[in-house]
Amino acid sequence: MNRSLVLTLAVLALAPLPALADGPKTKVTEVAPKNLPPAVVSVVKAAAPQMIIKEAELKERADRRYYDIEGVMPDGSEIEFDLLEKNGRWEIVETQRDIAWSTAPKLVRDTAAASAKAITPVRVIESKQTDGMVIYELFAAGKPDEPSMEVSLKDGKAKVLAEVWPH
Numbered sequence: 001m002n003r004s005l006v007l008t009l010a011v012l013a014l015a016p017l018p019a020l021a022d023g024p025k026t027k028v029t030e031v032a033p034k035n036l037p038p039a040v041v042s043v044v045k046a047a048a049p050q051m052i053i054k055e056a057e058l059k060e061r062a063d064r065r066y067y068d069i070e071g072v073m074p075d076g077s078e079i080e081f082d083l084l085e086k087n088g089r090w091e092i093v094e095t096q097r098d099i100a101w102s103t104a105p106k107l108v109r110d111t112a113a114a115s116a117k118a119i120t121p122v123r124v125i126e127s128k129q130t131d132g133m134v135i136y137e138l139f140a141a142g143k144p145d146e147p148s149m150e151v152s153l154k155d156g157k158a159k160v161l162a163e164v165w166p167h
Contacts, residue, residue: 044071098123
């Protein structure tokens with residue numbers, strides 16, 4: 001192989017690659033509560049009959065359709081349901097609510113405190129999954145958009161997640 005070809009290949013190997021697309025983009029559409037499909041409302045009302053639906057979004061990505069339904073309970077507490085369309089039916093895949101950090105299970109608080117990236121959360125979202133797992137999303141002061149840490153709890157075991165939970 002000639003020297004200029006080797007040099008060219010070496011330069012190409014070290015050159016940054018063009019940014020790859022992050023995959024399909026999510027299309028988000030605001031939906032007025034009164035315009036929600038009756039099947040979606042039925043699933044939400046079966047889970048929380050007294051909930052007053054305040055906001056809704058339809059999220060579409062690749063071949064998946066989600067509804068994020070936010071509302072309030074009679075005591076003023078907020079709740080959110082994430083529904084996924086599976087085989088033409090809507091199913092709740094996650095139920096979220098804000099909680100006080102002091103009310104999170106002690107094992108979750110201890111696991112977070114023992115982490116190398118321990119934080120004192122200013123906001124905690126408790127996210128119940130359909131398989132019995134609960135994810136605690138911990139938000140640090142000044143970082144309201146993304147959790148600074150997530151801790152899972154299932155079958156009496158807690159762990160700090162290395163990757164962001166998909167729902």
